[in-house]
Amino acid sequence: MSDKRDFLATAGVNTRLAHTGNVPSDYHGFVNPPIVRASTVLFPDARTMDTRAQKYTYGTRGTPTTDALCEAIDALEGSAGTILVPSGLAAVTVPFLAFLSSGDHALIVDSVYFPTRNFCNTMLTRMGVTVEYYDPAIGAGIEALIRPNTRLVHTEAPGSNTFEMQDISAISGVAHRHGCVVTMDNTWATPLYFKPLDHGVDISIHAATKYPSGHSDILMGTVSANAKHWEQLHEATITLGICGSPDDSYQILRGLRTMGVRLERHQESALNLARWLEEHEDVERVLHPALPRFPGHDIWKRDFTGASGIFSFVLKVSEQAQVKARAHAFLDALSIFGLGYSWGGYESLALVVGLSDRTICKQPAEGPVIRLQIGLEDVPDLRRDLEAGFAAAAAVSA
Numbered sequence: 001m002s003d004k005r006d007f008l009a010t011a012g013v014n015t016r017l018a019h020t021g022n023v024p025s026d027y028h029g030f031v032n033p034p035i036v037r038a039s040t041v042l043f044p045d046a047r048t049m050d051t052r053a054q055k056y057t058y059g060t061r062g063t064p065t066t067d068a069l070c071e072a073i074d075a076l077e078g079s080a081g082t083i084l085v086p087s088g089l090a091a092v093t094v095p096f097l098a099f100l101s102s103g104d105h106a107l108i109v110d111s112v113y114f115p116t117r118n119f120c121n122t123m124l125t126r127m128g129v130t131v132e133y134y135d136p137a138i139g140a141g142i143e144a145l146i147r148p149n150t151r152l153v154h155t156e157a158p159g160s161n162t163f164e165m166q167d168i169s170a171i172s173g174v175a176h177r178h179g180c181v182v183t184m185d186n187t188w189a190t191p192l193y194f195k196p197l198d199h200g201v202d203i204s205i206h207a208a209t210k211y212p213s214g215h216s217d218i219l220m221g222t223v224s225a226n227a228k229h230w231e232q233l234h235e236a237t238i239t240l241g242i243c244g245s246p247d248d249s250y251q252i253l254r255g256l257r258t259m260g261v262r263l264e265r266h267q268e269s270a271l272n273l274a275r276w277l278e279e280h281e282d283v284e285r286v287l288h289p290a291l292p293r294f295p296g297h298d299i300w301k302r303d304f305t306g307a308s309g310i311f312s313f314v315l316k317v318s319e320q321a322q323v324k325a326r327a328h329a330f331l332d333a334l335s336i337f338g339l340g341y342s343w344g345g346y347e348s349l350a351l352v353v354g355l356s357d358r359t360i361c362k363q364p365a366e367g368p369v370i371r372l373q374i375g376l377e378d379v380p381d382l383r384r385d386l387e388a389g390f391a392a393a394a395a396v397s398a
């Protein structure tokens with residue numbers, strides 16, 4: 001089996017997903033790694049304990065199960081190392097704590113995931129970090145915002161809920177010239193459809209809660225660093241005492257095996273519905289980066305190799321007074337789409353997006369923004385369900 005690693009280096013993504021992250025011969029041939037639950041790890045003698053000269057030393061510092069997942073993620077990201085944390089939000093906050101200090105300035109994209117903004121506006125600000133939000137379309141123009149104390153540039157593309165694209169390579173190039181760390185929340189694309197480190201990003205962030213889990217039952221985050229930033233990231237997670245559990249790691253590794261084929265289905269169904277919605281008389285516009293009419297589509301086409309299954313649309317309303325009533329009528333008429341947060345699971349979800357936190361990418365003026373997570377169900381059924389929503393929304397009078 002010695003040449004398996006070489007084979008996988010040039011293999012297709014589904015082959016790599018099926019075969020990375022564990023070595024069956026290490027576990028008597030069993031194809032999946034064992035779930036090793038641990039706090040204590042024993043040392044054979046005092047000298048080994050004193051020098052910590054063995055692979056595993058304590059549960060928070062890794063187990064064979066968490067290592068198997070980290071190895072699989074590193075293979076997908078092309079990273080020097082990956083840490084596991086208990087949620088996607090922690091996958092953002094831990095690297096911010098790792099790389100920012102009091103007196104630093106951080107540039108955060110305005111279309112960021114709201115809880116990230118909340119962390120920046122509360123804890124990070126309280127710690128003495130100055131936070132400034134920037135336009136996702138800024139590209140190399142970010143240079144004008146960089147101050148002598150700017151230390152970190154955070155990107156997220158597409159943006160949360162409204163899906164604005166970012167020129168990640170241009171932003172990274174400028175940020176590095178000024179000595180900044182570039183972080184990216186790449187949850188939407190997964191490393192299958194965009195590899196941040198290949199585009200100059202230093203720290204790739206994922207809510208593994210979404211597509212890697214795939215079944216709406218696990219919370220986990222992964223943070224992967226390039227060689228230059230790995231040590232500092234690793235040190236931070238050890239210092240904070242934040243780690244992912246072996247049981248959850250096992251489930252995420254299990255999810256990775258089918259993530260490629262699931263994503264193909266999410267992509268195909270979501271695009272099918274997005275194109276249908278674009279032509280729908282009750283839809284003002286569709287916010288999906290893979291649609292040629294969407295601003296930022298050129299960047300998506302240039303840099304991304306696929307699209308996942310979550311996008312939004314703006315519901316048509318004739319009067320502003322109808323906004324909430326129509327949006328609620330639409331949601332309440334749905335049978336298959338559940339009303340719930342999160343995404344990336346097998347089941348479809350819908351919600352009305354709130355954008356009152358934005359300072360640059362404001363709420364579309366035309367009507368409410370409805371976000372759809374397209375699951376693995378049959379498209380004709382999802383379409384029928386959405387039609388019921390449109391009929392209910394249209395029945396609302398001003």
Ligand SMILES: Cc1ncc(COP(=O)(O)O)c(C=O)c1O
Pocket residue numbers: 087088089090113160185187188206207208209219220221342343
């Ligand atoms: C883009 C993005 N990043 C991070 C997260 C946080 O993930 P978690 O729910 O695991 O904290 C989410 C959750 O919705 C998200 O949409």
